[in-house]
Amino acid sequence: MTLHLFDTATRSVREFHPVRSGTASIYVCGATVQGVPHIGHVRGSLNYDVLRRWLVHSGLDVFLVRNVTDIDDKILTKAADHGRPWWEWAATHERAFEDAYDRLGCLPPSINPRATGHVTQMVQLMERLIDRGHAYAADGDVYFSVKSFDAYGALSGQQLDDVQQGETPTRGKRDPRDFALWKSAKPGEPSWPTPWGDGRPGWHLECSAMATAYLGAEFDIHGGGVDLVFPHHENERAQSNAAGDPFARFWLHNAWVTMSGEKMSKSLGNTVSIPQMLADYRAPELRYYLVQPHYRSTIEYSDGALSEAAQGYRRIEQFLRRAASQAGVVPIGALPAEFTAAMDDDLATPQAFAVVHNTVRDGNAALDAADTPKALELAAAVRAMTDVLGLDPLSARWSEAGGSETPTRQALAGLVEGLLAERQRARAEKDFARADAARDRLQEAGIVVEDTPNGPQWTVRNS
Numbered sequence: 001m002t003l004h005l006f007d008t009a010t011r012s013v014r015e016f017h018p019v020r021s022g023t024a025s026i027y028v029c030g031a032t033v034q035g036v037p038h039i040g041h042v043r044g045s046l047n048y049d050v051l052r053r054w055l056v057h058s059g060l061d062v063f064l065v066r067n068v069t070d071i072d073d074k075i076l077t078k079a080a081d082h083g084r085p086w087w088e089w090a091a092t093h094e095r096a097f098e099d100a101y102d103r104l105g106c107l108p109p110s111i112n113p114r115a116t117g118h119v120t121q122m123v124q125l126m127e128r129l130i131d132r133g134h135a136y137a138a139d140g141d142v143y144f145s146v147k148s149f150d151a152y153g154a155l156s157g158q159q160l161d162d163v164q165q166g167e168t169p170t171r172g173k174r175d176p177r178d179f180a181l182w183k184s185a186k187p188g189e190p191s192w193p194t195p196w197g198d199g200r201p202g203w204h205l206e207c208s209a210m211a212t213a214y215l216g217a218e219f220d221i222h223g224g225g226v227d228l229v230f231p232h233h234e235n236e237r238a239q240s241n242a243a244g245d246p247f248a249r250f251w252l253h254n255a256w257v258t259m260s261g262e263k264m265s266k267s268l269g270n271t272v273s274i275p276q277m278l279a280d281y282r283a284p285e286l287r288y289y290l291v292q293p294h295y296r297s298t299i300e301y302s303d304g305a306l307s308e309a310a311q312g313y314r315r316i317e318q319f320l321r322r323a324a325s326q327a328g329v330v331p332i333g334a335l336p337a338e339f340t341a342a343m344d345d346d347l348a349t350p351q352a353f354a355v356v357h358n359t360v361r362d363g364n365a366a367l368d369a370a371d372t373p374k375a376l377e378l379a380a381a382v383r384a385m386t387d388v389l390g391l392d393p394l395s396a397r398w399s400e401a402g403g404s405e406t407p408t409r410q411a412l413a414g415l416v417e418g419l420l421a422e423r424q425r426a427r428a429e430k431d432f433a434r435a436d437a438a439r440d441r442l443q444e445a446g447i448v449v450e451d452t453p454n455g456p457q458w459t460v461r462n463s
Helices: 039-057 073-081 086-103 119-131 203-215 226-242 274-280 283-291 303-327 337-344 349-368 372-388 407-428 432-444
Strands: 004-007 012-015 023-028 061-066 135-138 141-144 179-184 199-201 218-225 247-254 257-259 447-452 455-460
Touching (some): 119 135, 119 141, 179 226, 203 247, 226 247, 303 372, 407 432
Parallel strands (some): 023 061
Antiparallel strands (some): 004 012
C-alpha cells in the first residue's frame, strides 16, 4: 500500500503522488506571533512533523515551508496595548514559538519565511491578479473580486450568497464579499510602498506569495488547522488559481484542541501554554499526547487524558530501558507491516500506537521469559516505530543523556525508584507493613503508583 491522505478539496482519501519525483513539497500555515504559544497552536506543527518524518522514511526528500505572520491587526493591537514596538512584540513571540517547536521535537523547516520579508512577491501577485481582471485597487486598498472566480467556495463548501469575510466594511469595496489583498496605510501603522500606495499586506495574500516563492506554482501539500479552511485557505486557493497557478494538490487540515468543548483561543481565555505544560510533563510526554490521536480528530484537553498519555510514553520508555539493560545496545530495526499500513492510511496514528504498545507487551513477555533474542528484535521494532513518530526514548534527543529530563526530575526519579525498589523487596520478603509504609510515603509526596504486569509505574499527581 502507498500513502493515502484525506484531501479537503475533494473530501476524499486520495493516493499521494508528488509533483516532482523523489521530492515532497509542503507549505504549512505557521503562527501569527501575537502571544505565547499554547498546545492548540503547536498541535498542527507536530502533526505535519509526523507527516514529514513518514515521507522521509518512505524515501522522499521533503521541502517544508512553515511561515511566520509577523504583521497583523492583532499583533499591532497587542503591541500598542503593552507600549512596545510592533516588530519587537512579533520577534519576541516568534522566538517563543520556535522554542516550543524545538522543545517538542519538531524538525526545523526547510525555511520559515516572514510575511514582512516578501512584499515584493505580494506586489507581483497583485499585479497578475489585476491584469487578469480578478482584483482592483480602490483608495490605496487592493481587493480580490470574489465574483470573478467561478470556483470560489469549492474548498470550503461555501455558497457565494452566504459568504462573509469578517472584514471591516470600506467604501472602496465593490462587493461586500470581496477580500483585502492590500490595506492602505493608517497613521501610526507600519507600511510598505506599492504602485497603489503605501500600506501593509492582507492575511491571505502573504501565504500565496510565500508558498509559490519557495515551492513553485504547483506543490504537493498545503496544511493548516481546520479553522483556516474558510476564509484563509479558500481565499489563498482562489487568488492563486485566479493568477494562473495550480497551487496545492492536497489540502490537509488538523482538528482543534478544545477545552470544555470550545476551541482553545486566547480570546476565550481557555489556553494552556507550552511553558505551563512543560513545568509538569516532559516534552516527549506532551508530544505523545498531541500526536497519538488522529490528526483529523478533536482533542478534548483534560489533565487526566494528559496524565494517561504520559504513562503511555513511560511504558514504552521503561520497556526499551529494560531491554537495553538486559540485552545490550538496542538498534533501530524494521517496521512491522501493521504499523506501515496504519501510517499509509491517512496517518492513522491511533492504530500505529496500538502496534507500538502490542509490541511493547510482547517484548516485556519475552524479557520475562529470558528470551533475549526475541526481546531485542521487538525492542528494535519499537525504536523504529517511535523514531518515525519522533518519540524514540533512546534517541539522543529524548534519552536522559540528551537532556529530556531536568536535573530536578532526574533527582525525583532517583528517589522514587529507590522507594519503589524498597517496596518491591519488602513485598518479596512478605513484609507488607514495610511495603505499605513505602507506598504511603510516596502517596504523601504526591506520587501515584500503579502496579502493572510490567512492574510499578509512577506519575506525579496533578493538583
